[in-house]
Amino acid sequence: MYSMKLRKEKYDDFVAALGKQNLYAPQKKGETLVFAPVEAGSSIPEFLNTTVPPKNIVYPQTETLYCFQAGDTEMSLPEGDEEKVVFGIRPCDARAMALVDDLFSWDDDDPYYLEKRAKTTLVGLACNAPDNNCFCTSVGGGPASTEGLDVLLTDLGETFFLQVLTEKGEKLCQSLGELLEKAAEDDLKAVEKLHEEAEQKISRKIDTEGIPDKLMGLWDSELWAEISEPCLGCGICTYLCPTCYCFDIQDEVEGYDGRRCRMWDSCMFGEYTLHASGHNPRPTNRERTRNRVNHKYSYYVEKFGKIACVGCGRCINLCPVNIDILNILTKVKEAL
């Protein structure tokens, strides 16, 4: 496709131009960076990545499937979704969406997810300075990976360098018209250099070769108990993981009014696998941690040929007890 440039001082106009669509970009909410609708007059925040991944834009944490009345059989469906543009999504998070697409269009199409996904244009921002715990390069990605993106931006200081990647991206750029400038040959060189340097800056790495095949062999290993011992069973690693997609469906009834909702669930929660009988096939954090790792590095690979981890480092950064996926993988490799 083709490349363009956007001057940073024109960000306001950019926001205005996309005014009719819903533009999401990283915003500070209190102390925390999240993706949120941009309002006119806001600036581009300095950020490495958001604490909360943008997955909730296409896969909301709570989604009403339909509403009903107790004692009644009629139901009403929620209204359709609007077009959205996500500005500043990091390549890892975009890759995650591409990964999850496989799941939601696998045996049956999931209309709720796919509709939102189709109506969302992802404008990514390459990482010039990856974080300590970024390890995207170990799992098939990179600081300038384009997978899942419609447009990739690279920060050149004064300007953003735009690489238009898909039709959706092109449509978006066209709608911006005059705002964009033609990119120069030098710019592209500078961008490529930046991308290369960024990749060099990734300090934590692991060779995942062999892990997916052999993980199942460690099913009964002592390793899992050791790793999971300090685990608190909270939802940080899964809720903040851009590729985790598990959900639960619950009815929420107020008086006589009810709605059936789909909401994120976490395999690290005890009741995730709790049977009505009281039996729990994954009764402790040991089994749950094993499942989380196996799911990402074995089951998903088996089903879709890809590791369901994009190396964003969120679970490492935010785990309250320092359970570190790279440390786990290292131990797994040692045990193999």
Added chain:
Amino acid sequence: MNNKPKIGVYVCHCGINISKTVDVEAVTEFASHLPYVEVARNYSYMCSDPGQLLIKEDIKNQGLNRIVVASCSPRMHELTFRKALAEVGLNPYYLEMANLREHCSWVHQDREEATIKAKKLVAAAAAKARLLEPLVENEVDVEPATLIIGGGIAGIQAALDIASAGFKVYMVEKTPSVGGKMSQLDKTFPTLDCSACILTPKMVDVASHPNIELMTYSQVEEVSGYVGNFEVKVRKKARYVDVNKCTGCGLCAEECRLHNRIPSEFDMGMGKRSAIYIPFPQAVPAKYTIDPERCLFLTRGKCGKGPKCIDACLPGAINFEQEDEIVEFKVGSVIVATGYDLFDPSRKPEYGYNDYPNVLTAMELERLVSASGPTGGEILLGRGKGEEPYIPKEIAFIQCVGSRDASCGNEYCSRVCCMYTAKLAHLMTEKIPDANVRVYYMDVRAFGKGFEEFYDRVRREGVHYIRGNPSEVFKRGDKLVVKAEDTLTATPLEDEVDMVVLAVGLEPRKDAREIMDLLRLSQSGDRFFLEAHPKLAPVDTATDGVYLAGCAQGPKDIPDTVAQAKGAASSALILLSSGKVKVQAQISSVDESTCRGCGFCVEICPYGAVDLVTVNRMGHQVQVARVNEAVCKGCGACVAGCLSGSIQQRSFKDEQILPQIAVLGGMR
């Protein structure tokens, strides 16, 4: 059984009481569209037989399994409708009421607003009704015995009634003899029977009745358990006299080094007794007791060369080694007949009770009048040491001392003072024919049988009634001066008299708190024990199986006391003779699978109904809470204190209340 909710909603017009303000038709129509509602009807009087029949027929014919009655307060007719459900075989706890009358039609005038509110109330009731569960009223066995605390006339009467019906009675009396205050009285109003003559035979009956176990000089230490199954611990205080050997001859008292040197409580301190004593000659049991606070041997460790009473006692009954004894037994019910204290007139210093020996309380005069009293029935007042006693000629009674008087904390009327004053005034004119007797009063309350007639008679006998509350009693020369105002003539008076008698009122006993804690009783505003209902349950208390008799519940005269004692006895007998007692159904229960045994509920329960028990949960020994269903009263305080929601109150579960909140909050 298919338990899909099928709700019937019945909206009552209550004549026009509801329908005047609430559009009953609209509410019925609205209710018929509520989820799970099969039938919605309205009727002029749901509580009437035809009204109830409507419900019963629908239950039978349409298979309804939840009933909502939208009518008056459930406090009024919940039981009525529960019975109706039960009569056609539906569990009575499948009923929920919406209060459209007291809480809606009677308190609102705007028909539109009231109708909307009525709809909400009905919808909330239906939302809860859907989630109601059938409850069983369990039964527990009743221990066929009664504990009676207090051996006054109330306790005596109750004991005799219950014992005569064939049930065991344990009577516990704090003092060495039964008889109580009545035994101190000379005559009783208005008939002027001799108090001792009518009381002593009953006292003897109590002691000799084969079904009554009498424990005098004893105190209840502990009562645990619950209706039908109370466990009682009684401390029998050491008398230092073996009651099986004591013949009541009294030689010991004659020999006592403190013979006639200790003020006699029975004679209000005007007579004297020994350190070894019986309270009064007719005491039952007629067994001597050594006063451990007075006896020289017990207080100082020596009594001359040795206690003389030991030598005097031929049967060898005296035993200084004796110790308190704890007796334990089980009873099904308890009657509290602990009586009252007399108002202490030193709390009204203006009447000079502490200053002048010729200011007496009515009870003191009672003892003076009594033939068995310290003066052998003569009205003789001492002037002080060495001076000749004299007979008072000018006598003033002051009524309402410590009654109807907010300044001393007693707003209530003591109910007996008017009549005992009249009686004593009469006795004065009888004993001292030339005496001038006047009574200062606020109002004369002569409401009982023969009371007004007696009051008239006393006035005819020359007792002068002056309406006015004296402000002061002071001394002028040999005389006492009563300063008052005759409010009927608006005349200030300074009345010189020889004797002032204070008609002191009745007060709750000072040790009432101990009994309250023992039996979990409450006090009413007057600090007497609180009955379960002032009109319809005047002998019952909030604690099932515990009943009140006599002045412990409030001031009353002897006939009322006896009547209430018989009432308490009959209530206790209902329990004992049926042998079973139903326990509350709407009580708490624990989900032991989620309880974490923190014990908050145990701490909170006012009845001690929750215990922690150890159970085996999948091989682990864990502590969980468990409710004693017979003890739980269904207040639900434990439920709100439980963090995990593991303890729930039947019919008031969280999942039953939350839908009510949803409907009343949002009405969606």
Added chain:
Amino acid sequence: MVDLEKLRTVAKETVSRDDVKYLIGWRQGTYGFRVSPHFMKEPEEAEKLIFSPLCSNNLATYLTSVEKLPVPRGEEPDTRKVALMVKGCDSRAVVQQIVEQGIKREDVIIIGCPCDGIVDLNKVKEKFPNVLELVQARWNNGNVVFQLPEGEKEVPREEVLADKCLTCRYPNPVEADVMLWEEVKTRGSDEYADIKEMEVKDVQEKKSYWQDKFSTCIRCYSCRNVCPMCYCEDCILDRLNPNWIFRSVNATENMAFHLTRAFHLAGRCIECGECERVCPVDIPLMKLNRKLYKETREIFDYEPGLDLESKPLLASYRPDDQEDFIL
């Protein structure tokens, strides 16, 4: 002063006992300033144990969070004691757990570590960003000395310690079987300045403040799970019947969730601050918990986690409790 030799000797001895299941202590983490809880079962592991201004985890939470798996027929559950290293605040959690019968005093061996304050990793990260190599730290006269790759660096306590440590009134364990070194002096006092500042704001300000804070909550329940006082077998937040609080993540449910959580800690929270530390979206949870703590102290003259014989605040009452707001 911190004596790691003593700590390791005691740990070795303790773990060697037949009646001890394991000892829970702290060890170095996987990178930078991180520290991880360590479950020590063999004496040889003693060398891994550390105690430093980086040891933020309140290990008392593990006493009650162990899943009780079904015991196979014929087998006995492992009822051996657990040994636990505690700071001042951690020890209060243990005491409160004992008061609430979550654990039995005789089932736990409390190893007391008087503590001069724990760092707030966010403050540290601001000072020393991008440190991947493992860093150790120690106290020096109350200040914190970091052993960075470029050399030692001493930072005044006010600049790096967690807020809760700057106001800490109980730096020394209130209950311990062994006290590892001499007690430290109490440097903090708590006037609840932050709470009072909040209290006097007008209602609209309060409203939008909390609305804003709670709106970021993703309901990961890390605040609940890390809390040593949250250990119901079955939390009402996980229940579907009754469904007190919907799982839906939105302003109303988040608010209700946080009010419920805070209220359930009323008179129970021992101010260890773990909830606030672990929150991935930086909700100032202690600002709410401490409000209730303040009222508990001021109105009822009660502090949890100090006295093994005390009764839980809301499972007791005094007839003369204040009631000036009641009509």
Added chain:
Amino acid sequence: MSEQFKPNIVAFLCNWCTYAGADLAGTSRMQYPANVHIIRVMCTGRINPLFVVNAFQQGADGVIISGCHPGDCHYMEGNFYARRRFTMLREMLEYVGVEPERFHMSWVSASEGAKWKDVVEEAVESAQKVGPFDQFRRNKINW
């Protein structure tokens, strides 16, 4: 606003005192605003403070808790526990921005029908002052 705002008040009353007191207000034909809705429980001790939070979520603009005077509890102690619990709850609610005008607690005995009327009027008036509750009301969001 021409039409005066009618706040929706949910009241939790104990069976023995305030519910009976409200019955008495009815029997005495006292008039009070219709926008108060009563939920009967056996004792104030049963009222989980979270009911109040829930009532606000479910659409109440104000909440009343009422029971027996201290010392008069039918179950002796329930209202003492309630008093502690609601003291804490009230502090918390006010702190997070729920106007204190929305939460009322009272002691109303079975004989105080007139006091019940006063309490209702007070609750309605003060809730009127602060307007509809929307801080964390459920149906405003996502419905």
